[in-house]
Amino acid sequence: MAHDAKSLDLITVGRSSVDLYGQQTGGRLEDMASFAKYLGGSPTNTAAGGARLGLKTGLLTRVGSDHMGRFIREQLVREGVDVAGVLSDPDRLTALVILGIRDRVNFPLIFYRENCADMALQPSDVDEAWIARAGAVLINGTHLSQPNVYETSLKAARAVKAAGGRVIFDIDYRPVLWGLTGKDAGENRFVENPDVTAKLQEVVTLCDLIVGTEEEIHILGGSTDTVTALRAIRTGAPNALLVCKRGADGCVAFPGAIPSSLDEGVSARGFKVEVFNVLGAGDAFMAGFLRGWLRGEPVETCCEWGNACGAIVVSRHGCAPAMPTWVELEAFLSDRERPFRLREDLEFEHIHWATTRDRVYDELTVLAVDHRSQFLDLVEETGGDPERIPHFKTLALRAVETVAGGDDRFGVLLDGRFGFEALAQAADHDYWIGRPIELPKSRPLIFESAPDVATELVEWPLNHVVKCLVFYHPDDESDLRERQERQLLRLFDACRKTRHELLLEVILPAGLDSDSGTVARAVRRLYAIGLKPDWWKLEPMADPAAWAEVSAAVEENDPLCRGVVLLGLSAPEAELLASFEVAARFPIIKGFAVGRTIFYDVARDWLANRIDDEAAVAALAGKLRVLVEAWRRARAAVEKAA
Structure with a gap:
């Protein structure tokens, strides 16, 4: 099979842990x-x-049939990795690693890998037809330490070779996983051992690319002199490209004979950044290098991309989540000056955040039942039982499921006070989930939970989008405006540090003058102080010029913003449908998050015991369906006209 006919660029084989x-x-x-x-x-x-x-990548590994194994599989799917080779092992647990950042040199880690799932890979787990779809297979040194994983790695390597592909060897030497150190010395990177050297050298004849740190080159080459070790490796792999990673000094590559000095190899510029965490830098280097090598780029370009990816990851917390996207790598390689303490570059960090979010939403239609004070008002009006409110919110989730049937373009807004049970149930669906943080009706803005909002968000699941409603006008009295903006900046910082998306709902306060440009001025002002919410939730506006201004404000300040959803403001259904006709003309608007227009009358009847659960679900679903179909018709009409 020709290389350009491969449906996968790369399959990696081996360790998979949490x-x-x-x-x-x-x-x-x-x-x-x-x-x-x-x-x-x-x-x-x-x-x-x-x-x-x-790159189009896949992974061959085993994970446990447990919560951590499901996390790995789900996260790989989010990342776009082919999981056909991620096998569930019912008899073993998923491997764990506990890591810490002590200083810029010491990174303690403990491997929990006793009889773990990925070390139980067997040659029979290799689907040779799947392997044949790949342009290359990557094997690593850790999975040569036990007979079964050794044979599995070699079978995958031989299978890709037979199909015209290439083999990459990441030396990946962890002495503790070869039983050469105590279990509390997981961070130890080098213990000289001739048996390990001999075992690793058995695979080099298969390899087209061999990558390792100087210490890893030493163990593979059987010498603590790097040039001598490289020459020993070259003897066993006469045609392989050898790449030696040198930390802050970048890397050096050797496509041919090994010269007398490392500096005589092929290299590219390195990048000086503050080292926060070296763990994962080598994996990032490999990803960047392979982005070039598998696409036929010059070795110098491969080196530069690898160096850049490694530099980006050492500046951040974590390994996989710190990996850059292609958009991010391009930005990093541009001529713009960046601070030595790279994670303080807010623009660059925003690119990372915005290009690694899960899913792309071309449409989002949300039933908003995160209201608290309005439900208490309904209880007072109907004489209903306030303890029934949580159950009504589970009915609202049932109504979303009735209309959506698993379509992940739908969502639900639920609060943690009355909607806790519904939030827990929503975890079993793929719907977008939003959750409010503000004290209802507060102006200036107050958070419902605690003054230190980050301590609250630490307790929220990562898939809960933080919704904050602020009654805000760009011409507010300066003290009020500054108090609200400080709260919003505090919230924005907390969301980024706890890895939660932020939906900012802006409503112009009643009684203040406004025109077609006021909402856009508010949006621009909030961008100007440093806010970059993932979503905006804005009032429906009948004037196309107003939406044009909002679109321009978002596009100019954050082209990576997910978009805008319309709120309802308890508007009559006909009025809301009319607003869709205008809003649908603007691609920045993805749909709506409407509440009282849908639920208010239904909740009143239900709390007053005039209708039962099934009638409430049917009524909510019917009202939601009307809005969804109207939005889709409006958007389709615009697309047809275009």
Whole structure:
């Protein structure tokens, strides 16, 4: 099969784990109190990093039939990695790694890999037809340490060779995983051992590309002199491209004979950045290098891209989540000056955030039942039981499911006070989930939970989008405006640090003058102070000029913004449908997040016991369906006219 006919650029083979990263830095692992959960394992990281850079990647591994294994599979799907080779092992648990950042040199880590799923890979797990679809297979040193994974790696390598593909060897030397150090020395990168050298050297004759740090070159080449080690590797792999990673000094590549000095090899510019975390830098380097090598770029370009990806990742917390996207890599390689402390470059970090979000939404239609005070008003009006409110919100979720039937273009806005049970149920669906943070009707803005909003968001699942309603006017009295803006900046910072998306709902306060440009001025002002919400939720406007101004404001300040959804303001259904006709003309508007127009009358009747659960679900679904169909008709009419 010709290389250009391959449907996958790369399949990586081997380790797949969950990384539990200590969130406190500058201390012992013993003193870390909380941990962030990330995708982990060198070949898994490389597959995800390659996908972010535009490669078509797949992974051959085993994960447990457990929550962590499902997390790995789901995250790989989000990253765009082919998971046909991610096999579930019912008898073993998914591997775990606990890691910490102590200082710029020491990164303690513990491998929980006793009888783990990925080390149980067997040669029979290799689907040779699937392997044949790939232009290359990447194997790594860790999976040569036990007979079954050794044979599996070689079978995959031989299969891709037989199909006209290439073999990449990531030396990936962890002495602890060869039983050469104590289990508390996972960060140790080098222990000289002739048996390990001999085992690793058995595969080099198959390899077209061999990549390792100087220490890894030493173990593969059997010498602590790097040039001597490279020459030994060259003897076994006369035609392979050898790449030696040199940390802050970048890398050097050797397509032919090994010269007397490393400086005589092929190299490219390195990038000086502050080192925050070296873990994962090698996997990022590999992803960047392969983005070039698998696409036929010059070796110098491959080196530059690898160096750049490694520099980006060492500046951040985590391995896989820190990997750059292609858009991000292009931005990094531009001529713009960037600070040595790279993670303080807010523009660059925003590109990373916005280009690694899960899913792209061309449409979003949301039933908003996150209201709290309005439900209490209905209870007072009807004499209903306030303890029934949570159950009504589960009925609202049922109504969304009735209309959506699993379509992930739908969503629901639910609060944690009355909507806790519905939020828990929503976790089993693929719908967009939003959740409010503001104290209802507060102006100036107050957060409902705690003054330190970040401590609240740490307790929210990552797929909960933070919704904040602010009654805001660009011409507010300066003290009021500044108080609200400080709150919004505090929230924005908390959302980014806790990895939550932010939907900012802006409503112009009643009684203040406004015109067709007021909402756009508010949007521009909030961008100017440093806010970049993932979503805007804005009032329906009948004037196309107003929406044109809003579109321009968003496009000029954040072209990576997900878009705008319309709120309802309890407008009559006919009025809301008319607003769709105008809004649908503007691509920045993705749909709506409407509440009271749909639920208010239904909730009143239900709380007053005039209708039962099934009638309430049917009524909510009917009203939601009318709005969804109207929005889609309006958008389709615009597209047809275009």
